Structure formats: structure tokens, C-alpha cells
Amino acid sequence: MKLEDYSGAEAFQVEKRSMFAAEWLPLCAEGQLAQPGDFVSASVGGWSVFGVRDGEGVLRILRNACRHQNMPVVNTPSGHCESFRCRFHGWTYDLQGRFLSAPPPVAPKDPGSPDLHLASLATALTAGIAFFRLGPPAAAAPDLGAPLPAYGGTLTTEIACNWKVCVEHLLAEHVLSSDFTWHWPLLTVRRAGTLAIVEQVVPHTFLRTRLFTHVFGAVADDHRQAADTIKHVCEGLQVDRAAGALAADDGALTADFHRRLGEVYAGGGETT
Ligand code: FES
Numbered sequence: 448m449k450l451e452d453y454s455g456a457e458a459f460q461v462e463k464r465s466m467f468a469a470e471w472l473p474l475c476a477e478g479q480l481a482q483p484g485d486f487v488s489a490s491v492g493g494w495s496v497f498g499v500r501d502g503e504g505v506l507r508i509l510r511n512a513c514r515h516q517n518m519p520v521v522n523t524p525s526g527h528c529e530s531f532r533c534r535f536h537g538w539t540y541d542l543q544g545r546f547l548s549a550p551p552p553v554a555p556k557d558p559g560s561p562d563l564h565l566a567s568l569a570t571a572l573t574a575g576i577a578f579f580r581l582g583p584p585a586a587a588a589p590d591l592g593a594p595l596p597a598y599g600g601t602l603t604t605e606i607a608c609n610w611k612v613c614v615e616h617l618l619a620e621h622v623l624s625s626d627f628t629w630h631w632p633l634l635t636v637r638r639a640g641t642l643a644i645v646e647q648v649v650p651h652t653f654l655r656t657r658l659f660t661h662v663f664g665a666v667a668d669d670h671r672q673a674a675d676t677i678k679h680v681c682e683g684l685q686v687d688r689a690a691g692a693l694a695a696d697d698g699a700l701t702a703d704f705h706r707r708l709g710e711v712y713a714g715g716g717e718t719t
Pocket residue numbers: 513514515516517518533534535536537538
């Protein structure tokens with residue numbers, strides 16, 4: 448790993464094209480989309496997507512790109528709605544992403560064309576976490592092991608760091624066991640008795656990361672201080688990386704993380 452991999456846009460673009468475009472990526476906990484019309488949106492590894500619970504109760508994940516001029520249809524991180532109206536020119540979609548209507552001046556020639564629907568992505572629901580995949584869903588969906596306890600809520604933490612700093616911190620001092628699992632590239636599960644904490648890293652940009660802490664078996668607010676500590680530590684580590692102090696391969700998981708990243712960079716990334 449090089450200093451620029453933590454602080455430059457170029458590495459992020461390679462990661463976007465060759466890794467995030469190809470892997471199953473977590474978007475949110477199913478519990479965040481409890482009711483029809485609930486939605487969560489994010490830029491995950493540079494890919495703008497949103498998840499929504501449709502009117503029939505099905506959780507869908509869609510590309511957040513309007514079919515009119517490719518602008519984002521959803522512009523808030525989460526919320527509830529009956530339909531999605533693009534703020535740019537008013538194209539409207541239902542909760543399944545199907546085109547509904549558009550103002551006459553910008554109406555499409557063939558309003559019945561399926562090409563007007565928002566692009567639907569392969570979706571997998573595993574142990575209460577919703578995953579999506581941009582490429583063909585050939586690879587097996589993630590397996591999070593034993594069922595998790597009842598969902599207790601999600602904490603959101605915005606961290607001024609490169610996403611890899613956050614993953615390195617979450618992996619540090621852990622080894623794979625029945626109590627700790629890592630799901631390349633963005634998710635860890637830590638179990639302790641009747642409690643399970645799922646840490647989900649959302650790479651927004653090369654210097655901006657969102658951390659979802661999904662709490663199972665307890666009330667989420669009880670873990671606010673721990674999430675704040677992760678933010679504090681990661682922002683300090685980002686300063687260290689910018690000063691040239693890179694993470695050592697001092698654990699099997701960290702070494703494996705760096706090895707796999709090395710393969711990504713060596714491949715250079717093919718556009719998907
Ligand atoms: S870009 Fe969405 S309506 Fe024009």
C-alpha cells in the first residue's frame with residue numbers, strides 16, 4: 448500500500464471499477480427499511496444506489512440514476528415516500544422503480560417502454576443485511592454464518608477518512624473465529640453472547656466514509672460511544688497515513704486485506 452492509496456482519487460477510481468463493481472456490497476440493515484416506502488440511499492464505492500421497501504413488502508435495490516438525464520433521483524440518505532420524483536425535471540417513479548409520469552415538456556416518446564424504469568440491481572438478504580451487486584450475480588451471496596439476534600437499530604457515523612483506514616481499524620487485533628467474521632471488503636460481524644454488532648463501511652469518496660453500526664440483540668443507542676471512538680481513532684489514523692505512516696501487516700486479517708487490495712490494483716480495473 449502507498450500513501451496515495453489513502454489520500455488520492457486515482458486509487459478510489461480503480462477500486463470503484465475493479466472491486467466495488469464486481470463484489471456483493473452491503474447497503475443497509477433490512478430493519479432500516481421496515482415499512483413500505485422506507486428508503487436508504489448511499490454512494491457505495493462511488494456507485495449511487497438506493498434501497499426501498501416496495502408496496503408489496505419486497506426490499507429492492509436500484510441504481511440512483513434518473514432515466515431522463517442520469518441525475519440522482521433520491522437526494523437524502525434516508526426517508527419515507529409514496530413515489531420518487533426527480534427534482535431536476537419531474538420524472539416520477541413508483542416504489543419498484545417503474546416510470547410513472549413526466550411533465551409534458553420533458554415527457555418520453557414511449558412512456559410504456561421498460562427502458563424508462565430505474566435499473567434494478569441483484570439483491571441478497573442475508574442475516575438481516577441487504578446486499579447488492581452491480582455485475583451479474585454469478586458469485587454466491589455473502590454468508591454471515593449463524594442467525595443474528597433481533598435487530599435493535601442502526602447508528603450512522605460520518606468519518607473523515609479513507610474507507611480502507613476504517614476497515615484496517617475494524618480488522619486490527621482480531622482473528623477469524625465464531626465470534627468475529629469479516630466479509631470482504633466492507634463488513635465485519637462481532638458476536639458476544641446474545642449481542643451481535645455488524646460494522647458496515649460505506650466508502651463515499653476517497654476521504655469520506657460512512658459507518659453503519661447495526662446492533663442486534665441490544666438497543667443501538669447503547670453503542671453510540673463506541674461508534675464515536677471508531678470515528679476519533681480513524682480520523683487520527685487518516686492523519687497518520689497522510690504523514691506517511693502506513694498500516695503494518697501485523698495481523699492475518701490486515702495482511703489478507705492488503706494482499707487482496709494489491710490484486711485489485713495490479714488488475715488496474717476494467718470498466719463495468
Ligand atoms: S434528470 Fe431526472 S427528470 Fe431530468
